[in-house]
Amino acid sequence: MPGTVCLVPEVPPTLSLLETAVHAVGGAERPGQVEMAEAVDHSIRTGEHLAVQAGTGTGKSLAYLVPSIRHAVAEDETVVVSTATIALQRQLVDRDLPRLAKALKTDLGREPKFAILKGRRNYLCMHRVHNGAPDEPEDAGLFDPFAVSRLGREVKRLHEWSSDTETGDRDELVPGVSEQAWRQVSVTARECLGVSKCPIGADCFAERARAEAGKADVVVTNHAMLAIDALEGYQVLPDHDVVVIDEAHDLVDRITSVATEELSGASVAMARAGAAGSSTRTSRTGWPRRATGWR
Numbered sequence: 001m002p003g004t005v006c007l008v009p010e011v012p013p014t015l016s017l018l019e020t021a022v023h024a025v026g027g028a029e030r031p032g033q034v035e036m037a038e039a040v041d042h043s044i045r046t047g048e049h050l051a052v053q054a055g056t057g058t059g060k061s062l063a064y065l066v067p068s069i070r071h072a073v074a075e076d077e078t079v080v081v082s083t084a085t086i087a088l089q090r091q092l093v094d095r096d097l098p099r100l101a102k103a104l105k106t107d108l109g110r111e112p113k114f115a116i117l118k119g120r121r122n123y124l125c126m127h128r129v130h131n132g133a134p135d136e137p138e139d140a141g142l143f144d145p146f147a148v149s150r151l152g153r154e155v156k157r158l159h160e161w162s163s164d165t166e167t168g169d170r171d172e173l174v175p176g177v178s179e180q181a182w183r184q185v186s187v188t189a190r191e192c193l194g195v196s197k198c199p200i201g202a203d204c205f206a207e208r209a210r211a212e213a214g215k216a217d218v219v220v221t222n223h224a225m226l227a228i229d230a231l232e233g234y235q236v237l238p239d240h241d242v243v244v245i246d247e248a249h250d251l252v253d254r255i256t257s258v259a260t261e262e263l264s265g266a267s268v269a270m271a272r273a274g275a276a277g278s279s280t281r282t283s284r285t286g287w288p289r290r291a292t293g294w295r
């Protein structure tokens with residue numbers, strides 16, 4: 001049987017791709033951008049950590065996206081890009097990445113794929129849509145009949161939208177709804193039953209978004225997702241071998257808020273009830289060890 005020879009086109013070096021990209025978006029070569037792209041490329045190839053401080057006008061998003069895309073395509077890996085703000089996520093996904101994907105398609109031999117991955121709370125939970133949300137703690141607004149009817153209208157609209165939407169992505173619902181209404185049809189990562197236990201897991205919007213992200217070369221997400229993936233003991237991001245953290249000055253705050261337990265009136269009441277109703281041992285701080293729902 002004759003042998004098979006596969007010809008895999010060689011991926012051009014980062015600086016050549018950067019030149020192509022800059023030319024395609026109508027920009028000019030910037031020394032700081034070239035230097036940063038070289039540094040990011042070196043970091044990806046060697047595995048060394050890199051911290052970059054780049055001033056306004058450096059063109060830093062191209063400086064990290066080009067070597068990231070090159071690595072993802074050449075090595076068939078996924079690169080995660082994390083940002084602090086939705087504005088930067090939108091800029092990357094709506095503007096920079098589509099332009100880069102088109103510009104680099106010929107040189108890379110295929111169009112690179114990218115995806116955005118948000119927290120579970122940003123997608124409709126069909127289990128909650130069908131089964132309803134647990135009762136909320138008392139809310140002063142609910143004594144206002146106008147607030148009740150507005151909430152009812154919004155939830156009805158969400159139920160209707162749930163049969164039409166392809167993505168379940170809250171950002172695609174225009175006009176949007178109040179946070180209170182959205183809570184009726186969504187769950188946090190901790191409230192989710194888990195795909196293996198959920199009767200709707202196979203059709204879950206959040207799970208579908210994650211599966212799509214798993215096929216992408218570059219996945220754009222936020223620092224909170226990065227923190228949950230690293231700290232919470234369950235994987236929310238697809239497998240990846242490189243992480244780029246933009247707006248890194250906000251990283252500590254975002255990770256701290258994910259890793260911090262919050263006390264609310266309702267959670268303290270739950271803790272008190274739990275302590276009164278069981279022989280739960282207390283921790284050194286005096287709080288019941290088994291108290292939950294503090295987030």
Ligand code: SF4
Pocket residue numbers: 120124125126127128187191192193194195198199200201204205206207
């Ligand atoms: S897997 Fe989680 S988020 Fe998805 S439908 Fe089930 S409970 Fe909701």
